[in-house]
Amino acid sequence: MLTLTIDGRQIEVKEGSTVLQAAREHEIYIPTLCDDPRLEPYGGCRLCLVQIEGVPRPVTACTTPVSEGMKVETTNEYIEGLRRTVVELILSDHPNDCMVCEKAGDCTLQELAYFYGLRENRFRGERRQYAKRDANPFIERDMEKCILCGKCVRVCEEVQGVSAIEIAYRGFNAKVCPPFEKDLDCEFCGQCVSVCPTGALMGKLSLGKGRQKDIKKVDTVCPYCGCGCNLTLHVARNEVIRVSSSPETLNEGWLCVKGRFGFKFISSPERLNTPLIRKNGRFEEVSWQEALDHVAERLGGIRDRYGPDAIAGLSSARCTNEENYLFQKFFRAAVGTNNVDHCARY
Ligand code: SF4
Ligand code: SF4
Ligand code: SF4
Structure with missing residues (x-):
């Protein structure tokens, strides 16, 4: 264990921890957009800047390892000013259409803009504009809302081992896309959707089905296979419109395509509600008693005869x-x- 001081509090953490991990373990808040504790540190969004005594410039807390006796300051006027500027720059070419955005109410960028009171933006200029539609069946990709945090690219490579997407081009033209900018054609696990901090990646099946405030969350276990991944059903107007999974669960929030997107059967009008027995070549609805009697009679008959x-x-x-x-x-x-x-x- 190492001892360091964060915001005047002396704390002990495991050697090898980053400053961000140390702060989180002791419930000291440092904002981030590109960090996910389940992924390798990236240092891309520059929001977790902190000051360390003896270090001339602010450093990213997510990529800086702790050392014995380190003195860290996570918040002061200077640091908050830098963070505010970072959020302003991110928002300078952002569509800002929170009023109709599916992510509104669950968006880290929106939260930060609210926290820093960013009504006006000092930086105005060109806006990136990308074709929005992608013909894939599951994932709505609105790259104008992408802040290039790289979480989707990293989860696809580090967790899923697929590398279906990458950050292509450089500078202002940089964007996340599948090879040759074709439509996404991958495993459709949806891990990228689950980690995206903005509305750039959303499940197509839930579009327009309900605002965050209308959603009731119900925890359950996936019925598809014996792994038993934990699911959270997002229910709006008595219909399951989305499935997520908490990082705190045994499956660490990761799901496969079936668990994440295979929920439409729940409210399908084709779903069977009563048992059917084939009579004269046609299926007919029967009561459970009649169905069970039928099965017992047929199984008993086969056993007695063969x-x-x-x-x-x-x-x-x-x-x-x-x-x-x-x-x-x-x-x-x-x-x-x-x-x-x-x-x-x-
Ligand atoms: S992604 Fe977030 S900040 Fe951007 S429009 Fe949607 S809710 Fe607003
Ligand atoms: S859905 Fe899964 S496989 Fe496809 S891009 Fe996203 S993380 Fe990669
Ligand atoms: S699509 Fe989402 S997760 Fe991927 S880089 Fe953009 S903002 Fe980050």
């Missing part, structure tokens, strides 16, 4: 452990066969 090993049961990773336990118990004890398997073994 023996229990003529029957096999295939269970699903989408069921709970308890349901799978009951399923195999039913096959072994009630039907009388060990022919039980599970899709997880494929």
Whole structure:
């Protein structure tokens, strides 16, 4: 452990920590736009500038390792002035259409503009303008709202191992895009959407479905496979419009395409609500009692005629452990066969 002082507080942190990590561990707030504790430090947005005694210029807290006896100041008039200027510069070519932006209410840039009271901007000039539409099915890419924090590029490479996007061009023309600026064609895990601090990347399925204030968040577990990733359903007007996952969960907030974007079935009008039995070549809706009687009668008939090993049961990773336990118990004890398997073994 090393001992240092942040804003007059003496604290102890593990050797190898950055100043930002040390501050966060002790609930000292330093604003950031490009940092995510799950990604490698980047030092891109310059918002986490701090002053260190004996160091002539402000340094980025996210890339500066702590050292024994270090004295750090995270906030003063000079530092806040620098941060305010950084936010002003970012906003100088930003669309500022918070009134209709999907991200409004959950946008780090909007929060910072509010915090620094940025109604007017001293820096006015050219605005970057990019074609907005991308024909991919899941991710709305509005690159005019991109602040080039690089989080999407880094998560795609560091976490997903896909590298489907990169920052292309240089200077004012720099932009995040897939190779040759084609439409995005990737795994559609949506990790990039989940880390984007602005409205540059949004899920297409939730566009226009509800403002942040209308959303009720419901924690649940993904039903798609046995990994059991934690999901948070965003519900507006009794419809699931988006899925997110908290970084605090066992899956660290990362999901696959199914968990992140495969939720439309929940309110699909084609969803089955009652059991169906095929009668005279056509499916007919029946009661649960009739359906269960039918299954019991058919299974019993096959067992009596051909023996229990003529029957096999295939269970699903989408069921709970308890349901799978009951399923195999039913096959072994009630039907009388060990022919039980599970899709997880494929
Ligand atoms: S990305 Fe944020 S700051 Fe930009 S328009 Fe949307 S809500 Fe406003
Ligand atoms: S959806 Fe996943 S694979 Fe596609 S660009 Fe984003 S992080 Fe990369
Ligand atoms: S798209 Fe979002 S995450 Fe990616 S660089 Fe731009 S602002 Fe950052």
